Amino acid sequence: xxxxxxxxxxxxxxxxxxxxxxxxxxxxxxxxxxxxxxxxxxxxxxxxxxxxxxxxxxxxxxxxxxxxxxxxxxxxxxxxxxxxxxxxxxxxxxxxxxxxxxxxxxxxxxxxxxxxxxxxxxxxxxxxxxxxxxxxxxxxxxxxxxxxxxxxxxxxxxxxxxxxxxxxxxxxxxxxxxx
Amino acid sequence: xxxxxxxxxxxxxxxxxxxxxxxxxxxxxxxxxxxxxxxxxxxxxxxxxxxxxxxxxxxxxxxxxxxxxxxxxxxxxxxxxxxxxxxxxxxxxxxxxxxxxxxxxxxxxxxxxxxxxxxxxxxxxxxxxxxxxxxxxxxxxxxxxxxxxxxxxxxxxxxxxxxx
Numbered sequence: 001x002x003x004x005x006x007x008x009x010x011x012x013x014x015x016x017x018x019x020x021x022x023x024x025x026x027x028x029x030x031x032x033x034x035x036x037x038x039x040x041x042x043x044x045x046x047x048x049x050x051x052x053x054x055x056x057x058x059x060x061x062x063x064x065x066x067x068x069x070x071x072x073x074x075x076x077x078x079x080x081x082x083x084x085x086x087x088x089x090x091x092x093x094x095x096x097x098x099x100x101x102x103x104x105x106x107x108x109x110x111x112x113x114x115x116x117x118x119x120x121x122x123x124x125x126x127x128x129x130x131x132x133x134x135x136x137x138x139x140x141x142x143x144x145x146x147x148x149x150x151x152x153x154x155x156x157x158x159x160x161x162x163x164x165x166x167x168x169x170x171x172x173x174x175x176x177x178x179x
Numbered sequence: 180x181x182x183x184x185x186x187x188x189x190x191x192x193x194x195x196x197x198x199x200x201x202x203x204x205x206x207x208x209x210x211x212x213x214x215x216x217x218x219x220x221x222x223x224x225x226x227x228x229x230x231x232x233x234x235x236x237x238x239x240x241x242x243x244x245x246x247x248x249x250x251x252x253x254x255x256x257x258x259x260x261x262x263x264x265x266x267x268x269x270x271x272x273x274x275x276x277x278x279x280x281x282x283x284x285x286x287x288x289x290x291x292x293x294x295x296x297x298x299x300x301x302x303x304x305x306x307x308x309x310x311x312x313x314x315x316x317x318x319x320x321x322x323x324x325x326x327x328x329x330x331x332x333x334x335x336x337x338x339x340x341x342x343x
Binding site for chain 2: 033
């Protein structure tokens with residue numbers, strides 16, 4: 001055995017380990033959600049636009065929806081807002097807003113100024129529902145199927161690329177063909 | 180003469196290094212010691228000393244998911260204070276420490292635990308240090324063995340270097 005064989009083998013092993021590490025962790029800020037493939041957390045919250053109405057997880061059962069966690073204090077939410085409006089226009093999947101630890105008046109004026117992409121907005125003033133969903137930084141979006149299972153989570157801005165590459169392919173064919 | 184000179188400068192260097200180290204050490208102590216009290220991130224008071232100890236233990240072993248290298252006990256981030264509130268409420272409701280850990284685990288995954296639990300997914304975390312130690316031991320054992328073979332057969336002392 002050549003005296004370089006062992007160090008070289010160890011070096012190759014190290015490169016493999018580091019390569020796996022880099023590949024599996026493209027962004028250290030993203031924590032994989034343990035919710036994927038599990039039932040969406042139950043919640044029942046007041047609606048932002050109509051205080052007499054409640055938005056609950058049971059009322060959302062039976063159809064696809066995209067839960068978008070946002071707040072008027074959140075800068076990145078403003079950046080993704082145009083994409084959300086486009087998503088609403090496409091009519092492919094209803095957007096359910098979760099207004100996270102926000103001021104109701106500011107949230108309403110945000111929707112008035114920028115347009116409302118949501119079918120309905122649930123208000124989570126205390127942030128407890130957000131914790132149930134494993135939210136840690138807005139914006140976050142969860143795609144939930146008619147059985148109430150979370151199939152995908154987008155951490156951070158919902159970009160066009162994510163919409164086209166991650167969300168649309170997960171929706172059923174007839175739903176995407178409707179446009 | 181020369182030799183004493185060299186020794187003197189060496190001593191001076193040592194003493195200045197010692198002073199520097201001492202200062203750094205003092206600074207470090209000054210920075211670290213009052214941290215928990217002075218930060219004052221978390222003013223939560225639990226009704227009993229036992230609950231307070233459990234609360235403090237849990238909030239120091241749960242990682243703030245937003246700031247990531249701080250425990251929720253030390254982080255001023257909004258989500259950290261929300262998570263502390265969950266810990267407090269669960270303890271007040273009579274839940275066990277493991278209930279709290281499992282609650283966090285179900286929502287945020289293994290990442291929230293500074294002390295990861297043992298599972299297939301985290302096995303390498305637990306075994307890697309031992310494996311690395313074994314590799315290191317093996318390599319150094321090989322090096323030492325190779326060096327032993329290099330020891331010269333004659334035990335004559337080395338000649339003095341006339342240029343020194």
